[in-house]
Amino acid sequence: MVRFLAALALLLVLAPAARAASTPVTPPPPEHRADPSLTTYVQRSGPFKLGPYATLKTSAKVQPPEVAGAIVGMDARLVDADGKELPQYVAMLHHLVFTNGGPDGERRDPMCPKKTTRERFFGTSEELRALTLPPGYGYPTTPADRWNAPIMVMHHRGGFQEFFLEYRVTIDPRPVTPVTPYWLSVIPCSPDPQWSVPGRGSKEHRRSRMYAMPTAGRIVAVGGHLHGGANDLILSQPACKHRTLVTNTPFYAPASDKLYAVKPLLHEPDPKAISWWQSPTGYAFRKGEDLKVTAVYDNLRPHTRVMGISHVYVAPPLPGAPDVRCSAAPPDAQQLGAQFEGPRTTPPTVGLTLARVGKDGLARSTTTAAGTAREIEGESATVTVRDFRFSSTNLVVGRGAVVRWRFPDDEQHDVTLADGPVGFASPWLRDGGGYGKRFTEPGRYLLMCSLHSAYMSQVVTVRSTPPRPPRPDGDPRPR
Ligand SMILES: [Cu+2]
Incomplete structure (x- = not known):
């Protein structure tokens, strides 16, 4: 009897109580590039209702999976009630940012001096790029964390459309090296960090911003966000002869993609993918050192409401490492490309009416x-x-x-x-x-x-x- 009770107690500790019964679990999807023995939690927020040709701008209720550990892969998409993905030419996931206030809701983005923005740890957009990290690294998570997700979705049709936000989170319960996310946006700390490219005929339009990093660290992964018309997003290190650390390349859908057949087309489609960089060794930087983010856009034509945001994941300095200045380019860096056939790297000409x-x-x-x-x-x-x-x-x-x-x-x-x-x-x-x-x-x-x-x-x-x-x-x- 005692053994039975002990077994029962153990079961209660380990099993379903550890997560919400409604959360299905799966092995990691290939997009997460995670250890196949790990578990992915598939969670939903919604339903949301889109009116005819409406732009929905709201805050989605989201929560961390009911397990402690570290997030090693994450993505999000729009699905219908049956779980079928809604194509971008019907309902477009234009912006989505997951924020984390920590267990007390007070955690803030250190790069925003007025402390109005909570820590942003995952963002996706029309690019639909998953968060991945090098093996052995993860973003710490606990069920007590308070998440939130500002979301913006564009409906390209008349009538009404219902959707759910589905997000998949792969968690490693083992100890990993923790990463801190930094959102280095050309326009900082704004809920709408946009500007416009005049398109006055000179070939290129560049806009940059410098950020002083609050601690020393190592950049182990870099994602990014750009809008239609973008050529590149560049993360550079001014103290090291302004060298480029990472270039995130946008990938535009082929001309045959139904995205370009939306009628009427009411905004210039963003890239359908953006490259992702990661490295277990990483690039070291020193406390207080500047990092610079630069967005490069075509300037032959106007591009309105554009963005340039570098998503930088930083690990602590290597144990025992000296205060490294201009560390060598890591030999183990990987650049992950487009996740679809026939990507274009030159921004296509799009006629808006x-x-x-x-x-x-x-x-x-x-x-x-x-x-x-x-x-x-x-x-x-x-x-x-x-x-x-x-x-x-x-x-x-x-x-x-x-x-x-x-x-x-x-x-x-x-x-x-x-x-x-x-x-x-x-x-x-x-x-x-x-x-x-x-x-x-x-x-x-x-x-x-x-x-x-x-x-x-x-x-x-x-x-x-x-x-x-x-x-x-x-x-x-x-x-
Ligand atoms: Cu954007």
Whole structure:
């Protein structure tokens, strides 16, 4: 009897209580490149509902698997109720970041001085790249950790679509060398870390940011995130003759991919994959040393709302190692490439238009303005963005005039170029926020709200002549 009770007690300690009954477990999928004897926890969040042509921006409830150990592989995707993956041309996983506040919810990203951002340890996007780490390394996890996952999904169709966020986490319960994740974004510490490439004809557009590392360490894995139009993401070490440590290469889908047949196409598709770098030896850096992240974009055409984020996984310095300066390139580095057939490394030319939803509920491409032209004679014009509408849908201004947009609603909107002479976009704005833009290049600017692109559009036509001076008699009528 005693033996039976002891066995029962052991069973209670070891078995199902150790994880939620609803969490299926599998061997690691090949994408995780993990020891096949390990266990992968397949978890879901949702359901979420997408409206017609909607952009869903929310925070998904996610939780760590009910075991302590270290995460050695992780990925995420959108699935339907049967677990079938939703293709990107239907519902696009545009952004997803897993954050970890630790057991007390207080853990923060050390690179964000205002401490507003929790530790980001895994991100995926249209690239759908899995987190992998060299053998023997892992990101420590406990069931007590408090996770969260800001997610942004774009629906490319009319009607409604339900989906679940499925995330797979491979855990090694054995002791491993712990890694710390660093999110080195060209635009730091923002929920929307975007800028726009003007596309004024010079071949390349580069934007960089430097980060002083708070501790010494070794870079053992580097992933990244880029948007459409990107050529490269570069992690470099300024103190070592500015050498490049890692280049993450974007891989674009073949032209035949249904992603490029989405009608109307309302944003430039991101790369379908991005390379991943990992090395058990790693690159050493010193406490306080700068690392630099640089995003390289095509500048022949405008690319709006782009990003450049390096996901850097750092292990402690090797035990007993001296304070290494400019350590040699690790001989055991691996660069993992595209996980699909026929990748393209040159960003494809993508033509974007505006869209309008018809009485049948279907959106159609258009390059024309909805209303009659409003001619502005003076130096500036104001547009109010309210009730899912631009107050002027068809605005004509002189060259050099300033257009100011006001966003009084409590719903977030923005103004983003779809097509035109110069790329620009405002941040997401609401509650009285404003944004201004001086138009120095003549031409037609097709503009939309990127969050409601099928429903909110505007055309600004910039004349080749400057604004006319006001009439001396004060008569406001157009001449
Ligand atoms: Cu992005």
